[in-house]
Amino acid sequence: MEHFFDSFFILSTIFALSLGRIVKVPAGPLIRVEGRDIVIPCNVSHFDGPPEQDFDWELTQDSGSIMHVVSTLDSSFTDKSYEDRVNSGEIAVERTSASSVVLRIKHVKLTDSGKYKCLTPSTDASISGNYDAEVELRVISDSLKVAAPKSRSKAGSITEGSSFDLRCTASQDSVEGTHLSVTWEVRRGATSEKILSLNPDGGVMAGSGYSQRYQAGVVRLELLGNGVYRLVVAHALPTDEGTYVCVAGQWVKDKSGAWKNILEKSTDVGEVKVTPIASSLMVSVGEGNVTLNADSTLELTCTVATANSDAIRIEVTWYVGPTPSADQGSSRLLVHMDRDSVVNGSDAITVSRVSADTTRLVFREVEKTDTGYYFCKVVGWMPQSGRTWYKAAEKTTTSVRVTVTLLEPTYSVLLSAPTTPHFSDDPTELECKVTDVQNANGTRMTVSWHYRKPTPADLPFSDDLIATMDQNWDLQAGEKYKERVGKGHIVLTKLDPAVFKLQILHTRDSDRGEYFCTVSAWAQTKDHSWVKTKDVSSRNLPVYWDQEDPSLIVVATPLKAVFSGGDTFEMACKVTGKKLKNPKYSVLINVEEPSGRKIRKIMSMSQDSVTRLEEWNEKNRLDSVVLEKSSADEFHFRMYGTQISDAGYYYCEVTAWTPDAGNTWSEATRDISNKVKIDFENTGPAFSVSLHSDRLTVYPGETVKIECVITVHGAAAGTDNISYDVKWSVSTEDKSVFLVSMDRWGLMTLAPRNGTSDCSLERIKPRTYRLSIHNTEDTDQGNYHCSVTPWLQTSDGSWQKSLEIQSEPVLLKVDFAMLESLKYPLLLGAAAALCVGLLAMLIGYIGARFCCKNALQGDMRGNRQLVSMEMD
Known part of the structure; x- marks a missing residue:
């Protein structure tokens, strides 16, 4: 690997040296105006040696003399004629990078014209390429002039839709390579917007906000000769208000063909104020309140007054409303005439233009229903570019009360x-x-x-x-x-x-x-339609007769008492009615639990003797209750095979029905009987239920266990003649939701769940049932209840269902564990940061070891001369 990097560095160095040093300055000539600032850049590339290079600037004047201007390395390099300007900062060389600088001359003078040479002292091991570059600077006199002949400009305060024009003069001395541009702008506050520009190449360009109006010829720039430029604006808009400025520019074209602005001057030509048509638009209905008879003709006029009426077109709409302050939404449209005088009305209602500023409404054969408040709405339309129109103003007249009289019957x-x-x-x-x-x-x-x-x-x-x-x-x-x-x-x-x-x-x-x-x-x-004209009501006529309210008396009598489970209970309900005409009775058997907390409907019989089970829904005992009608006013209720859970107070609810016309029945009155108690001599042991939870607060995703413990009082623990139905539910503020249940045979029923959590129920001891909630989530929060229904086995082997008992609730809370949720992301982030740091250190070490070399040391001024060839 080390040999590879050494070979790569040597090849790169040879390739750079083969190109040679390159010094660049802009292509000339550079034409600038006296008194302006100029910046001439210079940069060097493909050099050997230190990365920071030095630069010297020389000026070859038109006379041929060479002047030392400024240097980045040697302060004594500057000639005495330039020392004051360099010391004051009027002439300066500034670095823009290690290998590039700019020569900055403030308030350039005519004597600054000449050829500027940028020189770079050699730091290369061998001579190759160029070590200087030269550009010509031409400084011309400031001859650009722009003025506003106010006496020839038509501006000031105008009305929307009017035309105005503004003029300015712009000129420059004829200098080779310079071109003139003229731009019209409008200034509104601190912002300006371009309107039209005459570019240095002779083309006209419109601003983004005036492009459409320029193409339509509404806004144009005219050359009148002798350096006079006129801006013409037809159909002025309110947005045309502002201060108009004429900007003259002096341009030159560089070698690439791009235009550069070397001087720009502007002058305020004048301020234009545009008065909107809306502020001058006045509309009125000529007549006052009008009263006329039905079938007459109503005539009303709408008069419009506005400034610059020749440039505006009027649209008129007539309405009638129920109140003086009624608007268009609550009023009826009568007739409409658009800006082209096209009328949308009817044979009875029309509108016509009687003069340039007056329209007349004609309403023939008015009726009483035409009474109301009449008003007209006027819309003023102004032309704009592209043969289009815009809404310039809109006003509505005050209403006129029109009353149509009619001889009422x-x-x-x-x-x-x-x-x-x-x-x-x-x-x-x-x-x-x-x-x-x-x-x-x-x-x-x-x-x-x-x-x-x-x-x-x-x-x-x-x-x-x-x-x-x-x-x-x-x-x-x-x-x-x-x-x-x-x-x-x-x-x-x-x-x-x-x-x-x-x-x-x-x-x-x-x-x-x-x-x-x-x-x-x-x-x-x-x-041919009909309209209501009058309402007259008679006096009130009472219709009464003597009447006594009907009444009922219902008495419940036990026919068979119950002393132990499995016996038959029978109850008779006797009905006595008063002030009832041919009544029929419907009966409802109700039971009130011994605790008095709940009333349950057992069975009913309609007035047509149709029986129906109400809330008696025990599948194995549907036929164990009977309700019979023994006479027209007496009913018998029987319950076979009573169970301990049937204990309570039984009574009859009787409703009396009387016939109406058409064999329909209506409720006359109702009453309830006294209560008959079903009780048992020996109901067996007593029970209580309690809940125990391993914790009351859990975090999402954890498992919580709640135990339902049944305590038996009055019987030995662990007996086999008691079994239980267990049901779990959870309740929130607004509802209770069934979760899971287990009957006395051990069959479990689980309710469907929408979330990600799950629950299970198991019997861990003879009288202990555990509810487990796995993978908890926030929707599992609430009050948990355990309901238990004991079943007792009698001496004959049959089972008796006891009353349902319910535990006190246990509140389970689900909290969001902030630390637990951030633990794994923080560990992963720290591990990733450590890996990135180690990788950065490894890359730095390899670069320092194989890719870098010691920089050249020595006197930088001593290296300015060319190196001897023997050093190769």
């Missing part, structure tokens, strides 16, 4: 009750009559029937719609009465144009209250 409404009920289910008949009718020619009358439920005087009342007739005499029933009207139990008829009748064939107790009718008058419009 006058009439009165009388409500009477030809037939009233004396008992529930009797018919009711109401008659609504229209009297004292005037001005009703061509008017159509319809009716609406309403019911008001009796309420105390201090409470608000509400009205229910029974049915209504629309303008076409079509019947529409209220939501609460749709079924009765549809079945014909409520009948509405129209006896003649002024008499309406309501019939309730079977009056219910819930129909007791007050009734009234409302008669509506409808007028036909010109489009």
Whole structure:
């Protein structure tokens, strides 16, 4: 490996030396303006020796004399004629790298013209290449001029859409190789934007914000001769406001063909203020409030006043709203005329332009429904580049109140009750009559029937719609009465144009209250539709009859008492009803647990004698409960093979149903009986359940174990005549979730899980069950419960199910272990950092050992002369 690196270094050195030293300066000539700064770079490459090279600068003047200007190594190198400028820093050489410098001359003078040579003293082992390079500098006089003849510029304050032009003069003395450019800019605050530029090659270029307007000819640059340049802006926009600046530039082209700016001057030509059309746009509706009769013609004018009206086109839209402050969203559009005077209206409503600033709305055959607040919206459009238009202004007039009067019909409404009920289910008949009718020619009358439920005087009342007739005499029933009207139990008829009748064939107790009718008058419009013009309501008519509320008395009697498990329990429920008309009864058997915490529905029988199991869902005992109807008002409930878990308080819940019209049944009243207790003389031992957890706080991914311990009181431990159903669940703030269970035969049921954790249940002792939660996660946090149902074996070998008991909850918390989660990433990061450090040290050692050589030492000034050939 060592021989390989030595060979590579020797070949590289020979290749570099074969190229030879190269010194470079920019290609000339360099043309600069008197008084400006100039920077001439110089760099050397392909040299041997130390990496930092020295440079000398010489000037060969036009007279042929050679002047020493400045050096990076020898301060005495500078001629006396340049010492003051070098000492003051006006002339300086600055390093930009170890092998490159720049010669900087501030405020260059005409006498600085000449050929500048950059020399590099030799540090090479052999002479090869060039050791100096020369570039010509031409310093010309500052002849660039730019001015603004304000007397010939048309600027100042103008209106949006107007035109303006600005002028400036720019010139320079004719010097070979220099070219003139002129740029117009607009300054807004601290920022400037280019508008148009006349480039040094004679081409015109537009700024990014003015490109489209320049192509459309709206913005242009004109050459008027004698160095006068004019900027013309047609159809001024509000964004054209600002201070306009004329910038003149002097350019030269280098050997590569690229343009370089050597001098630039600017002058403020003038400030332009653009007044937006929106600030001068005024719109108004000429007339004041208007009142006219129906079928008349409404005429309104909208007047527009604005500055520069010749450059703007007007779009007009008319609206009518319900209130003076109504906007377009809540108003009705009447007619629209666009900026090209194209009208989108109808035969009855149109708009026309009567003068340059006035439009007229014509609304023929107005109706009462056309009453409202009329206003017009005006939009001013201005032309812009590309034959397009933009919205320059938008205003809305104040509204004008237009009232359309109509002779309304006058009439009165009388409500009477030809037939009233004396008992529930009797018919009711109401008659609504229209009297004292005037001005009703061509008017159509319809009716609406309403019911008001009796309420105390201090409470608000509400009205229910029974049915209504629309303008076409079509019947529409209220939501609460749709079924009765549809079945014909409520009948509405129209006896003649002024008499309406309501019939309730079977009056219910819930129909007791007050009734009234409302008669509506409808007028036909010109489009043959109907519009409601008036509503008149009758007085309230009460419909009542004497009524006593129905009642029930339910008595439960035990027929067979229960003293031990396996006996039959029987209970009779006797029903006594009062103030009920042809009732039928439905029965529900309920049981209340001895603790009083829970009420469970066992079995029910409908009024049609259809029985149904409610919450009795024990698969092996579905046929052990029976509910029978022994008479119209008596029911028997039996339970065969009672178990200890059946202990509790049993009672009957009876509902009385009475018939309605159409053989439908409605609930009249309900009652519950007294409670009958099922108890057992000897229920066996007592039980209690407790939970024990190995820990209450775990980290994600760990396993936690919770033990459910059953304690038996009153029986010897380890007996074989007791078995258990065990169920685990976890509860959070809003719900309880079943986890796993094990029945008395040892069969386990596991609920499906959505997360990554898992749980298992095992019996570790005769009365100890362990729940294990593996790979815990944050969703496993909560209160854990253990529910136990004991089963006791009787002397005859049968099993009795006891009451379910539940443990107190155990709260399990899942914490996030910050240190544990960061342990492995930190170890891996430290190991990676150590490996990278060792690798860096190895690379450094190899480079220092094989790839580097000692730098040349000695007097740098002594090495300035060429080395003797004998040194080779």
